[in-house]
Amino acid sequence: MTTAPNVPFDQREGTIWLDGRFVEWKSARIHVLTHGLHYASCVYEGERVYSGSVFRLRAHTDRLYRSAQMLDFAIPYAKEELEAATAELIERNEIVNGYVRPIAWRGSEQISTSARATRIHVALACWSWPSYFDPAAKEKGIALQTAKWRRPPPVSSPYEAKASSHYMIATLCKHQAEANGFHDALMLDWRGQIAEATSANIFFVRDGVLHTPTPDCFLDGITRRTVIDLARERGIEVVERPMFPDELDSFSECFLTGTAAEVCPVGRIDAHAYQPSTITFDLMGAYSERVNQVEGALAHE
């Protein structure tokens, strides 16, 4: 099922899986007095479909259930049930290359900080989605601007959860970067160390070595881990360490990794320029090859 990309998400055609049933897309609605909407008691995933299958589906399913647990609720379906529904949904919507958005949230039984009596709702939606960043910008390398807002310390929230509440800062940062003519924002953490982009992890290259910040207060992405493995398989040294903005001039290449962004070259951070080159292109190619190995264990691990 294809819908023009500028049609609002609630006006599209197709099928959504909601609380155990396949329903007509436009009828998948919630009430305004929903706990998840008021208190951000909500977790989600972003999964990519390649040739009709989700890449690393089990890793995403595991993270969804862990995220819910970190927000003090349990998803009321078996993982296998949700994964089977995902596969059927992709088929029903005729998605070949696209994106799946699983989401779980607290319902309307209580509108208060305490929410133990709320029912847990789960939905799955999917749509065709070729590229997160404009392909032309991606070819040259996208531009990032250092954001004013920072990733909070690990004691302030369960940072390993892919929780909706963590994205309010990302939206503020991305809006500011876009208003200033950049494609995305580079977020520092509470200490002023380099953290990540608004929905992707970041890597740098210096003298043939990959450097990436230690994910001790932001998401350790599934793509990040795949790319680290691919780099090591190719004999590229990968260093995970605290990284600082005053190092930005010392790197030759920079790229982002994420389920949506895939491996995306960065051409500039503020006034620091990078030239996408051998290592970035090698890993872009390797990632593309890996995600397209849809047969066998890799696609479902």
Ligand SMILES: Cc1ncc(COP(=O)(O)O)c(C=O)c1O
């Ligand atoms: C804030 C943030 N960081 C990093 C990532 C990359 O994670 P993954 O590679 O698991 O998609 C994402 C995307 O999910 C994200 O939203």
